[in-house]
Amino acid sequence: MWFKKDIEMKLDRKNPPPYRQIEKINILQAKKEVLFNGIPVYTIHAGSQDIVKIDFLFHAGTWYQEKPLVALFTNMMLHNGSKNYSAHQIAETLDFYGAQMFVNADKHRAFLSLISLNRHLEKLLLLVEDILKTSLFSEKEFDILRNKEKQRFIIEQSKVSTLARTKFNEVLFGTDHPYGRFAAEQDYNNLKTEQLKAFFQRLYNGSNCEIIIAGRIKTNTLSLLDKYFGQNDWVKKQKLISAKNILKSDSEKKHIINKDGAVQSALRMGKIMVNKLHPDYLGLQVLNTVLGGYFGSRLMSNIREDKGYTYGIGSALMSLEKVGFFVIMSEVKAEVSKDTIKEIFFEFDKLRNELIPVEELNLVKNFMLGEMLSSIDGSFALAEAFKSIHFFGLGYDYFDTVVNEIKTITPEKLNSLANKYLQQDSMYQVVAGKY
Amino acid sequence: MIKFDKFVLKNGLRVIVHKDNTTPTVAFNLLYNVGARDENPKKTGFAHLFEHLMFGGSVNIPDFDKPIQMVGGENNAFTNNDITNYYITLPKENIETAFWIESDRMLSLAFSEKSLEVQRNVVVEEFKQRYLNQPYGDVWLLLHPLAYKMHPYNWATIGKDISHIQNAKMKDVKDFFYGHYAPNNAILTVAGNVKTSEVKMLAEKWFGMIEPRKITKRNLPKEPVQEKPQTKKVIRDVPYDAIYKLYHTCGRMHKDYHTTDLISDLLANGKSSRLYNSLVKDKAMFAELDGFVMGTIDPGLFVITGKLMKGVSMKDADNAILNELAKLEKDITERELEKVKNKYEANIVLSEMSVLNKAMNLGYYELLGDAGMINSEIDKYRSVTIKDVIRLTKKIFVKNNCSTLFYHSNK
Numbered sequence: 001m002w003f004k005k006d007i008e009m010k011l012d013r014k015n016p017p018p019y020r021q022i023e024k025i026n027i028l029q030a031k032k033e034v035l036f037n038g039i040p041v042y043t044i045h046a047g048s049q050d051i052v053k054i055d056f057l058f059h060a061g062t063w064y065q066e067k068p069l070v071a072l073f074t075n076m077m078l079h080n081g082s083k084n085y086s087a088h089q090i091a092e093t094l095d096f097y098g099a100q101m102f103v104n105a106d107k108h109r110a111f112l113s114l115i116s117l118n119r120h121l122e123k124l125l126l127l128v129e130d131i132l133k134t135s136l137f138s139e140k141e142f143d144i145l146r147n148k149e150k151q152r153f154i155i156e157q158s159k160v161s162t163l164a165r166t167k168f169n170e171v172l173f174g175t176d177h178p179y180g181r182f183a184a185e186q187d188y189n190n191l192k193t194e195q196l197k198a199f200f201q202r203l204y205n206g207s208n209c210e211i212i213i214a215g216r217i218k219t220n221t222l223s224l225l226d227k228y229f230g231q232n233d234w235v236k237k238q239k240l241i242s243a244k245n246i247l248k249s250d251s252e253k254k255h256i257i258n259k260d261g262a263v264q265s266a267l268r269m270g271k272i273m274v275n276k277l278h279p280d281y282l283g284l285q286v287l288n289t290v291l292g293g294y295f296g297s298r299l300m301s302n303i304r305e306d307k308g309y310t311y312g313i314g315s316a317l318m319s320l321e322k323v324g325f326f327v328i329m330s331e332v333k334a335e336v337s338k339d340t341i342k343e344i345f346f347e348f349d350k351l352r353n354e355l356i357p358v359e360e361l362n363l364v365k366n367f368m369l370g371e372m373l374s375s376i377d378g379s380f381a382l383a384e385a386f387k388s389i390h391f392f393g394l395g396y397d398y399f400d401t402v403v404n405e406i407k408t409i410t411p412e413k414l415n416s417l418a419n420k421y422l423q424q425d426s427m428y429q430v431v432a433g434k435y
Numbered sequence: 436m437i438k439f440d441k442f443v444l445k446n447g448l449r450v451i452v453h454k455d456n457t458t459p460t461v462a463f464n465l466l467y468n469v470g471a472r473d474e475n476p477k478k479t480g481f482a483h484l485f486e487h488l489m490f491g492g493s494v495n496i497p498d499f500d501k502p503i504q505m506v507g508g509e510n511n512a513f514t515n516n517d518i519t520n521y522y523i524t525l526p527k528e529n530i531e532t533a534f535w536i537e538s539d540r541m542l543s544l545a546f547s548e549k550s551l552e553v554q555r556n557v558v559v560e561e562f563k564q565r566y567l568n569q570p571y572g573d574v575w576l577l578l579h580p581l582a583y584k585m586h587p588y589n590w591a592t593i594g595k596d597i598s599h600i601q602n603a604k605m606k607d608v609k610d611f612f613y614g615h616y617a618p619n620n621a622i623l624t625v626a627g628n629v630k631t632s633e634v635k636m637l638a639e640k641w642f643g644m645i646e647p648r649k650i651t652k653r654n655l656p657k658e659p660v661q662e663k664p665q666t667k668k669v670i671r672d673v674p675y676d677a678i679y680k681l682y683h684t685c686g687r688m689h690k691d692y693h694t695t696d697l698i699s700d701l702l703a704n705g706k707s708s709r710l711y712n713s714l715v716k717d718k719a720m721f722a723e724l725d726g727f728v729m730g731t732i733d734p735g736l737f738v739i740t741g742k743l744m745k746g747v748s749m750k751d752a753d754n755a756i757l758n759e760l761a762k763l764e765k766d767i768t769e770r771e772l773e774k775v776k777n778k779y780e781a782n783i784v785l786s787e788m789s790v791l792n793k794a795m796n797l798g799y800y801e802l803l804g805d806a807g808m809i810n811s812e813i814d815k816y817r818s819v820t821i822k823d824v825i826r827l828t829k830k831i832f833v834k835n836n837c838s839t840l841f842y843h844s845n846k
Binding site: 011013014016017018019020021022046047048049050051079087088090091092094095096097098099100115117144147148151152154155158159160261262263264294295296304305306307308309310311331332333362363364366367369370371373374377378379380 | 457458459460494495496498500501502504505506507508509524525526528529531532534535536539542552553554555556557558559560561563564565567568569570571640641644672673674675704705706707712715716719722723742744745770773774775777778779780781782784785787788789790
C-alpha cells in the first residue's frame with residue numbers, strides 16, 4: 001500500500017514543532033555623512049541587487065501651507081517640467097533608464113524618491129538636480145494636473161470609506177489643523193501657480209533638505225551627490241515658519257453621514273492618543289495589537305470570524321509628529337452598523353475588566369517581534385525604519401526599548417492602560433452609509 | 436541570476452528551494468493548480484470561497500493563523516482565474532512550523548459547518564465592499580462575460596452572482612477539496628537562508644505520506660474566435676463616464692506573449708507612454724488611461740481602461756484611443772522599444788529584492804513548465820523586434836477582435 005502507516009504513526013500532527021522566540025533584533029544602522037554645503041546624508045549600505053533608492057526630504061508638508069492643496073500640488077508638479085526638461089522629457093528619461101521617481105507630501109514632509117540602477121545613477125541625478133532647483137510650474141501643465149486631480153477627488157468623495165475617514169479626522173483635530181483639514185472642490189478652483197512657485201522657492205532648497213540613500217552604495221555615490229547637490233548656492237539662510245495651526249476637537253462625539261443606496265457602512269471610531277515620544281506608547285501598541293492590530297485580533301475574531309459582518313476590521317495607533325491618534329476602521333453590512341459598534345464597546349469592556357490571558361499575550365508578543373523582524377528586512381525597509389526614529393528625534397536604542405517593552409509587558413499593565421485610554425465615552429464615532 | 440534546486444516527492448509534490456542568505460526571514464509558498472476557471476458555471480466564486488475555508492481549521496489543527504503568529508510569522512493567500520496561492524513568511528529558525536501547518540491542511544480540512552457559514556458571509560461582504568459599494572466597482576463583473584462567451588474566464592474570481600456563494604453546500608466544499616487539493620497538484624517553494632537538504636528532510640517528513648489524489652480532469656471549452664465587434668452600454672451612479680476596451684490575445688505560454696506585453700508598455704505603462712502623453716496630457720481627454728495584458732494561462736485579453744474628462748463625448752474618446760492604437764505601427768522607434776525593455780529589466784531587479792516575490796515567481800514559472808523561466812524570460816523580452824510589434828499590433832487591434840464597454844454616468 002502506498003500510504004506509509006509507520007511514519008504517520010510516529011508523526012505528532014496535533015502539537016506544533018518546537019520554535020524559538022526572537023531574542024534580539026539586529027539592525028544595520030544608517031551612517032551620517034555631510035555634503036560640502038552641510039546637507040546631511042544618511043547611508044544604509046545593504047543588499048545584493050545593484051540598485052539604490054535616494055530620498056530627498058524637505059520640511060514642506062501641509063504643516064507649512066497657508067492655503068489647502070499648496071503643499072500637495074507643489075510636490076506633484078515636480079514631475080511636470082523644469083528648466084532643461086519638459087514634463088515629457090522627465091518621464092522619458094526616467095523610463096529609458098528604467099528608473100522610478102516618486103513624489104509625496106504628507107503632514108510635515110515632502111519627498112522626492114529616486115530608485116535607480118547604479119549604472120545609470122549619474123544621468124538621473126542630473127535630472128533630479130534640475131527638478132529640485134528649477135521646476136517651472138507652467139500654467140498649461142498645472143491646468144491639466146488640476147483638472148485630473150479634481151476629477152479623482154470627486155470620485156473619491158463617492159466612496160463611503162473616504163467620507164468616513166475625512167469626517168473622522170475633521171472631528172478629531174478640527175479644520176484649523178493640518179491633521180484635520182481636507183480640501184474641498186472649491187479649493188481646486190482657487191489654487192494658483194504663484195502659490196506653488198512661492199512655496200517651492202521658500203521650502204525646496206538645501207538648507208531645508210535631508211538625503212537618505214539605501215541599497216548597494218558605490219564608492220563614488222557621495223561625490224556624485226556633492227557634485228549635484230553640495231554647492232553653496234543651493235543653501236539659503238532662512239527660518240522655517242509653519243502655518244497657524246490650531247487643534248480643536250469637535251464637542252459632538254457621534255457623526256452620521258447618510259448615503260442613499262449604500263450596501264455597506266464605513267465606520268471610523270477612535271480618539272486622540274499619544275505618539276511614540278510618550279512612555280505609554282509602546283504598551284498601547286501591544287494593547288492595540290490584541291484588540292485589532294493583526295489577523296487573529298479580538299475585533300477580527302468577533303466581528304469577521306464569528307459574526308461575518310465584514311470582510312475586515314482593524315485598529316491602529318498612529319504616531320504623528322505632534323500627537324498620536326487611535327482609530328478603528330471597517331466597512332460593515334449596512335444593517336449591522338449599530339451592532340458592530342456595540343460589539344466594539346463589548347471588546348473595550350473586556351479589556352478594561354479582564355486580564356488578557358497569558359497565552360494570547362504571548363502570541364501577540366511573538367507576532368509583534370516577527371513583524372519587527374520583517375520590517376527591517378532589506379535595505380529599503382531599513383531606510384523606512386530609520387525614518388521612523390529619525391523623524392521623532394530618537395536614536396537606534398529605541399528599537400531595543402521596543403523589543404524589551406514587548407517582551408516584558410504584563411497583563412496587569414495592559415489592563416491599566418485599557419482603563420486609562422479605552423473609555424467608551426471618550427471615543428468619537430463616525431458612520432458613513434446607513435445607520 | 437536566481438539559483439534554485441528542484442526535487443519531486445514520490446507523491447508528486449514538486450519542491451523548489453532558493454537560497455538567499457541576506458534575509459532573516461523565509462518565504463514558504465504553496466501554489467495549487469486550481470483557479471476560478473476550474474469552477475462549475477453554476478457554482479462560481481468557489482475557488483475563492485474555498486481559499487477562505489482553508490483558514491477555518493484542518494484535520495489536526497483547529498486554527499491556522501494562531502500557530503504562525505505564535506512563531507513570529509505572517510500568512511495570506513490569493514486566488515485568481517488560474518491559481519490559488521498560499522504563502523507564509525516567518526523567521527528562518529521556525530521554518531518547521533510552516534511545514535507542519537501547511538501539510539495538515541493538504542492532508543484534510545476540518546470541514547466545519549460553522550466555518551462555512553461564516554466564510555459565506557465574509558465573502559458576501561467582500562463582494563459588496565469591492566464590487567458593489569465602490570464607484571466603477573462592478574466593471575469586472577461586466578467585462579468578463581462581455582469578452583468570453585464559452586471559456587470560464589467568462590466570470591470574475593469573486594463569482595458571477597452573489598447567490599452562488601450564498602448557496603454553497605458542504606458537499607461542494609468536500610468535492611472541491613478532494614478534486615483539486617493534493618500533493619500531485621501543488622508546487623512548494625521555499626526561499627530564504629535555508630539548505631536544500633534541510634528542506635528535503637522537512638518536506639519528506641511532513642508532506643511525504645500524503646496520498647496523491649485523483650485530480651479532476653481539466654477540459655475547458657475553447658473560446659471561439661470573435662467575429663464581430665461587441666459593445667455594451669450601462670448607466671451607473673458615478674461622477675464621470677468611463678470606457679473599457681478589450682482585445683483577445685494569446686495566453687501566457689505563447690511565443691507572442693512577450694511582444695504583447697511590451698506593446699502594452701509602449702501604449703500605457705507610465706508617464707512616458709503613448710496613451711498617457713497624447714490623451715491624458717496633450718489632448719486632456721482622459722483623467723486616467725491605463726492599458727495592460729491579463730497574463731492568463733489560457734488565451735487572454737489586452738485591456739484598455741479610461742475615465743473621461745468632463746465634457747468629452749464617448750464617441751470622441753473611443754476614436755481617440757483607436758487612433759493611438761493605429762499610430763503605433765507607423766511611428767514606433769528603436770529607442771522607444773529599448774525604453775520599455777529597460778524598464779522591464781529594472782522592474783525585475785527591483786522585484787528580486789523580496790524573497791517572497793522570488794518564491795512566488797519560482798512557483799508560478801514551475802507551474803507554467805519550468806522554474807528556470809525566472810532567469811530566461813528577460814532574453815525573450817530583449818529579443819522582441821519592431822517587426823514583431825508591428826505584426827502583432829496589426830493582428831490584435833482589429834475591429835472584430837474588440838469588445839467595448841461604455842460606462843455612462845447618470846449625472
